[in-house]
Amino acid sequence: MRYHVSHTTEYRYSAQVINGHTVAHLRPRQTPTQTVISSEVTTMPSADHADEYLDAFGNHVSYRAVEQVHDQLVVTGLYDVEIATPTPLVWSPPWEELRTLVATDGSADGLLARMCSIESTFITPTADLARFASWSFLPGRPFHEAVIDLSHRIFTEFSFDPSFSDVSTPLAEVLTHRRGVCQDFAHLAIGTMRSLGLPARYVSGYIENRPPPGVVKMVGADASHAWCSVYIPGWGWLDVDPTNDQAPPMSHVTVGWGRDYADVAPVRGVVFGSPATQELSVAVEVTRIGE
């Protein structure tokens, strides 16, 4: 399946900005099931200085500096990717064995898994999260079955509610009120697993929002998406999407991954200028361009 994605972030400042530094995670990475055909990041006004590099997780990072006076900044990521069907996972060890396996795994993935086993900026493991996890992580249960069950429980017990949360909403509130958005559900799933000492990473990307048959799709109806991924030593990473109850998801476009949202925020930066407020708007469009 081939997709075209455009992701536009627009900032309007209430006063002029003298110069702005932007760091963007907007170019997708290559994965076993994803081939990147083309990708670019542009800004308006155009950048006076630009750099591309890989971060500690191997994600593509685009640095852009606008070094002239401006009161509006548009950052756009444009790319085409080809998604292949993932290999189904048939076996995993009982979840209790995972910690030891990961602790002694000398591979780069093993190291990444260990990095994703403890607290991070947005995720603090707690006893409440561990209790929530315990209903899925039953004694002796194969790891992947427990994870899929956890994802299913989040899907059924929580409501999707964009008005409820923003990036600073603590996980504890999401757990209490049982509502949130994809990012909260990904953080929640990761937090519950980390509270048992298990590794889980955060994946940032997109999903096509398909309209019901006969309805014309609205431009901008798509949004960036987030899910999580767990490591099975000797096999690899299994993506799990608690927002859509899919494991593995079949048509998700991956941009990158990290310990949580903070590692792969699509656009962040620092601007210089008079103290000002800013308005932010984001438009994402995912278009299927071929089978």
Next chain:
Amino acid sequence: MNVDTTASGIPVSYVPTPGRFDELVDETGAVRPHWEPMVKTWSTLGANEIVRRQMVAERLLVAEGAGHVFHDDREIGMSWGLDPVPYVIGAAEWRDIESGLAQRTRVLDAVLDDLYGPRRLLLDGVIPTAAVMGSRAYQLAACGVATPRPRLMLYAADLVRDSSGRWLLLRDHTDAPTGCGYALMNRTVLSRLYPEPFRHLGVSPLSGWFSDLRTALSAVAPPAVTGPRTILLGPKPQRPGFVEASYLATHLGYHLASSGDLITRGGRVWLRTLGGLEQIDVVFRRLADTGSDPLELRPSGLGGVTGLLQAVREGNVGVANSLGSGVADRLWLQPFLADAARHLLGETLELASVETWWVGDRDRLAAVKADPHKYVFHDTDPVAPVASVMGDNLSDWDMTDWLDRMTSSPHRYVVQPKIVFAGTPVAVDGELRSGTASIRVQTVRIGDEAIVLRGGHGRHVAPGQLVINSSDAYGKDVWVLTDSADRRDATGATSFARRNRLPQIDLRDSLPTRSAEALFWLGRNAERAEAATRTARLILGRTGSDPALLESPWLDHAVSALRAVSGGRPAESEADDPIGGPEALASEIAAALDDRSGAVSNSLRHLAANAGGVREFLSTATWRVLNGLDTERAVLSATTDRSDPFLVTECLDRIMVDLAALAGLVMESMVRGPGWRFLDLGRRLERAVLLLGVIEATLGEPPADDVAQPVYDLVLGASESLVAYRRRYRSDVRLAAIEDLLVHDDSNPRSLAFQLDRINEHLAALPWNPDASKHRRFLDAAARGRLGEGPDSLSKLVLSVRGPLLELIRELMLAWFTHPARRGLGGIS
């Protein structure tokens, strides 16, 4: 210091703790050989002389600029003290320390290289991943960034001797280690305090090591750069650490910048100077890496240089120590360092360190919980202010809190056993006692070599206090003795520094914006203090010798003049503000000396703060004068009885003399570069504006005939022109002649015309003024206002000159000193 001595020459107050190693005396009670010259000196000098020398030491230290530290514009008067007793270490013993520290520098550098590169230590399980990742000091953004080597250019360690006499390493400093500047300050003072034993003992000099430091800094410049421009990135003048940073900058000859002075453009680092942007090749960082780049380094406040790491990534700047090096600063590394040394370099650590256990190890957590009182706890990634505590000092409540935190995030904690320190001589309350101290020693790395500073900064450890929580505020000089096996030359320079001469760079014309601003305000505040002091002094003098003036209309003019030069509010109408009698005058004087903006104390306080920010521009003699002014300001504030004209007058006289000395030094010992021009520009602008204020206040409403003479005297005196007037006009004072002397006479250095001429010269001589034509217009308008058209009154002249001048000041500050604000660009999708 009490120096009555026992038979062996030791002061009777010195009582070593039995069973504990003591630096000064051995087990038999005899003085150790390397202390003998000091002990002899103490007994020769006698108690009184030592007390006197200690006071001298403190004065010298103040002259070195360590006297006062300003915090958030409120002075907390934190004096920095120095123990008159040095920490003496023998040559042979030092060789072991030196070798151990050199090795440790290499090992820590290799660890940093690995953590930010291949991460073998984590892949091979030598260091548990959670131990590293639990520390926010591990800057993932710096992973894979091609950083100039060595990553660890400057390293410091805290060492103590334990009760068995063994040297133990307490803690590594790998981020932006402090201490070498203090070591220099200590040495400057103590070598003067005891010239005799200093020479006798053969104490290693420090200066050579600082040449090595300069060489090492040049070595981290981008490869293509031959004459690197280096800057010392320090904290803001109000922050702790500024004194050391500025002392070091002066000594090394680098500009001192704070974050706002540096910006990045085009992936390069630039210093904002008045001449525009100047590219910087090496940043010597005295800020923690967590506060060095809000764009990429966490936890990100908005301090630091946005885009600094990106400039390193693109190979356009060298930063020392490398960004991210702070991760090895944290105690989490201690339990694994020996294994890491073996794994990476195949070496065994030479220097013993305090045993440290990682609580992330489950067995250790259980052991700690079973017997928590025998440990010292350390949070390796502290969010709370208290990072380290002794288990047996904790209340039950605090203990539960610590154990809970350790249970929920065990990987963040380490524990250590309690250490019993050796005794070492320290001066406490004027007596020589056996106390405890740690020493901070520095190494600098050039290529593969690690060169250890033969000296350091000793720190007292109060009983029951943890070294890790002790402050830099009371120091000891560390004397490392030399012997024949020494391989350095007379300055202590290694062969390395001698081989590598640094290219000369002429920095004459570059003036950082922050320095220009501080110098400009230094000039303005000096002038404000001078005008207010002189006027208050004058009024006290006149009313003292002629009390009848207190009941005359003269008083209204005098009070108006005083208010005009000391930031006071002019009286709106006579009914609104009746003035009269000695009490009213006393309260006016008190207000003019006090802390409202423009008053004497306030101006002197700001003067000191401005000077502290540009100490590299000011000579040592200038510092003496500034420190004198600071003392007198304290005396003035302490003079509670402001109604006693004698006390106040005496204090004002001393302030006048020091302000005159300051003005003289500025004219006679500052190079006529842009720095001096800004200082003098500030002074001239302020003098012109204050003069106009005095004229307006005293002559705006013509004085009644019966007080005209004393009022004229007052105007001339307040403008420091009375003598000039009397020499020129041998008659009564007349208004027209006053106007001529104070406004139009361009040979009178106190006149308006003279100030406008100097302002004109400065504006013409400063080569980089983007708004020059605008500034010229305001100055021209002021000059036209002075010449006037027709027989206008003096008050009209004041208005037509002052308006353009105030506009000029505003425009100058806008053109040169505005700092752009900065904010984070948040937002999620």
